[in-house]
Amino acid sequence: MDVLFFVGLALLVGFLGGKVSHRVKFPAVVGYLIGGLILGPSFLNILNLNLLNNLGVFNDMALALVAFVIG
Structure with missing residues (x-):
């Protein structure tokens, strides 16, 4: 599938998870x-290991965001 789709899906799930929490x-x-x-x-293995390895830059940005929010 398209990498942009999975990035959008991850952002959507993160946004909704943040609202619910x-x-x-x-x-x-x-x-x-x-x-x-x-x-x-x-x-669920929607974002499998091969895809996560290809999204290394996005992983680093997500970890930086989580670390920034935590303080």
């Missing part, structure tokens, strides 16, 4: 992490 009084980072676990190779 905020609604249940958790920080948005918890929703981002749960969304990543659901999409990743350990649960």
Whole structure:
């Protein structure tokens, strides 16, 4: 599939996870992490290891965002 589709899917799941976690009084980072676990190779395998290796720049940016939000 198209890499842009998977990036958009990850952003959408992260956004929705952040909204849901905020609604249940958790920080948005918890929703981002749960969304990543659901999409990743350990649960649904939508974002498999080959795709994640190709998206190295996006992985680094996502880790930087999570680290920045956590403080």
